[in-house]
Amino acid sequence: MAVGLLWYVIFSPVLLQQSELLNMNRILVFIPGYLPGFKSGGPVRTVANMVNALGDEFAFSVVCLDRDLGDAAPYGSVVKDQWKQQGKAKVFYIKRGLFGVINLISILRNTQFDIVHFNSFLSFQFCILPLVMLRIFHRKASIILGPRGEFSVGALSLKSFKKRIFVAGSRMIGLHKHVIWHASTEYEAEDIRRVMGDAAFIRTAIDLTMTGDEIQPAPRIGGGPLRVVFISRISRKKNLWGALSLLRSVRQEVCFDVYGPAEDVAYWTECQEAAAVLPANVVFTYCGLLQPLEVAPTLAKYDLFLFPTFGENYGHVIAEALSAGLPILISDTTPWRDLEQTKLGWDIPLGQPDRFVACIEECCTKSADAYDKWRRDIRQWAVANIGNQAAVEENRQLFKGLD
Numbered sequence: 001m002a003v004g005l006l007w008y009v010i011f012s013p014v015l016l017q018q019s020e021l022l023n024m025n026r027i028l029v030f031i032p033g034y035l036p037g038f039k040s041g042g043p044v045r046t047v048a049n050m051v052n053a054l055g056d057e058f059a060f061s062v063v064c065l066d067r068d069l070g071d072a073a074p075y076g077s078v079v080k081d082q083w084k085q086q087g088k089a090k091v092f093y094i095k096r097g098l099f100g101v102i103n104l105i106s107i108l109r110n111t112q113f114d115i116v117h118f119n120s121f122l123s124f125q126f127c128i129l130p131l132v133m134l135r136i137f138h139r140k141a142s143i144i145l146g147p148r149g150e151f152s153v154g155a156l157s158l159k160s161f162k163k164r165i166f167v168a169g170s171r172m173i174g175l176h177k178h179v180i181w182h183a184s185t186e187y188e189a190e191d192i193r194r195v196m197g198d199a200a201f202i203r204t205a206i207d208l209t210m211t212g213d214e215i216q217p218a219p220r221i222g223g224g225p226l227r228v229v230f231i232s233r234i235s236r237k238k239n240l241w242g243a244l245s246l247l248r249s250v251r252q253e254v255c256f257d258v259y260g261p262a263e264d265v266a267y268w269t270e271c272q273e274a275a276a277v278l279p280a281n282v283v284f285t286y287c288g289l290l291q292p293l294e295v296a297p298t299l300a301k302y303d304l305f306l307f308p309t310f311g312e313n314y315g316h317v318i319a320e321a322l323s324a325g326l327p328i329l330i331s332d333t334t335p336w337r338d339l340e341q342t343k344l345g346w347d348i349p350l351g352q353p354d355r356f357v358a359c360i361e362e363c364c365t366k367s368a369d370a371y372d373k374w375r376r377d378i379r380q381w382a383v384a385n386i387g388n389q390a391a392v393e394e395n396r397q398l399f400k401g402l403d
Contacts, residue, residue: 024059025399028113028141030126035086036075037068038292039261041233042207042316043119043148045292048087049208053392055088058399062086063107063126065100066093069233070263100125108133113141115399117182121147122163131175142402144203146182147313151191154310154333155237167195182398184314185335191313205394209319209387217325217375218301222368225253225283226360229302229326231295231317232309234271235263239331242308242350244274247282249357252364254282256306259290259298299324303371304363308350309333319386325379329359344378 033040035048051060061083066074074080080093081103092107094100108130116134118127127145134143149155156163170176181202183189189202221227228247232238240258247256256278262268275284290298295317299305305321305328312318312334321328328345330336339345348355366374 024057025115026059026061026113027115027117027399028107028111029060029062029089029117029119030123030130031062031064031119032123032126033069034062034064034091036077037064039069039071039233039263039289042312042314045209045316046207046314047119049210049387050395051087051089053208054396054399057396060089061111061113062089062091063104064091064093065125066095070261096125101129104130105133108139109137115142115144115402117399118143118145119148121145121150122166128175135175142180143178144180144182144398145176146184147188147192148184149188149311149313151188151195152311152313152333153191156195157310158236171196180402187335187337188313203398205398206391207314207316207319208391208395209316209323211323211383211386215296215300215324215379217372217379220303220366220368220371220375225255226304226364227302228254228256228304228306228360229259229299230256230306231259231290231299231321232307233263234258234260234268236267237310239308239310239350240271241267241274243306244271244278244284246306246308246353246356246360247278247284248274249353250279250282250360250364252281252361254360254364255285256282257285257287257302259287261289295320296324299326302326304329304360305345306360307331308356310350319382322378322382323386325375325382327363327374327378329356329363342381343374344381 029047031043031047033044035044038044047062066078066080075093078084078093080095083090083092094103104125118131120127131143134141176196181192181196181200183192183202183204184207186204189204192200192202230240230243234240247254278284299321305326307318307328307330309331310333315334315336318328318330318334318336322344328336328339330345330347331350332347333350334347337347339347346359
């Protein structure tokens with residue numbers, strides 16, 4: 001058994017790109033969830049959009065789990081334990097447990113790559129273990145690590161003791177020495193410096209979002225309830241409970257629809273209890289999951305996106321909401337700031353719930369014509385500013401000049 005496993009690790013047929021695409025930088029991407037999965041939220045869409053935008057210039061190879069976030073069973077539609085083409089990338093779907101670790105080690109030993117791009121700081125299987133293996137094998141490659149919001153104050157406050165211990169230990173042993181940190185925004189760059197020190201070498205490349213030419217914002221129904229939506233994973237960091245608490249103080253008619261996987265079952269129970277005591281003028285509906293292609297047209301049906309998150313490195317769903325011409329009411333813990341000045345919505349400190357309530361009430365009383373013009377203006381801004389060539393160029397430069 002042991003000899004067989006050793007043979008598998010050394011000679012497993014995961015060799016890739018030895019003779020093909022030799023003139024392209026070969027980028028090995030580690031991410032826990034990838035297509036056709038979607039429950040991990042923004043990182044899946046971000047990496048998929050990056051591959052789609054740059055896949056003709058770089059040879060992307062993606063390593064991910066063989067199942068979506070929280071699923072007990074693997075995907076039925078993909079080939080596992082070997083490289084297969086998925087769009088513009090080769091993808092290797094690995095199992096959990098021992099054989100997944102064996103496959104991961106084999107990939108690191110036998111695959112040809114120039115750059116390794118991690119999309120988590122805290123994932124054991126998709127960052128910590130492969131990073132340790134790279135050090136052991138002395139593989140020569142540039143290492144880029146995007147913490148994807150894990151360094152925000154809100155994210156670090158959850159299970160903070162364990163996270164502080166790991167951060168201190170990793171810095172002590174130099175695990176992240178010579179790592180290039182990928183920040184989605186300058187705000188995340190500040191988070192990285194706060195956690196990893198001022199000497200951290202950081203490159204900033206904003207997450208890519210596609211605005212879609214076909215999106216048409218739904219008109220506001222005059223005299224009808226305000227249609228408010230929350231789309232995200234249901235976890236403490238995303239703060240659905242906080243959104244429900246805010247709505248308890250709203251006196252106007254509101255329909256509040258929630259979409260997303262219940263990642264944290266205990267937390268979802270708390271949210272259901274909070275929804276049960278909402279006043280009669282607020283109608284709460286849990287609408288289940290959305291496939292990625294359903295997100296933008298769904299957002300376009302609503303009047304307001306409510307998202308009092310504890311922290312986002314980028315906030316992919318915020319960009320999608322703006323792309324759907326949807327005003328946004330969010331916390332000031334994301335890089336989307338000064339929204340009232342740009343007339344896109346509001347970003348408000350979580351400690352000021354009365355201001356959240358006042359903004360919702362303002363939306364409720366705005367005339368249908370004024371609301372429709374507002375939405376058209378937001379959509380126009382999004383088309384001009386989100387997913388443009390400058391954003392693509394930032395992502396291109398992330399992988400340039402690393403020799």
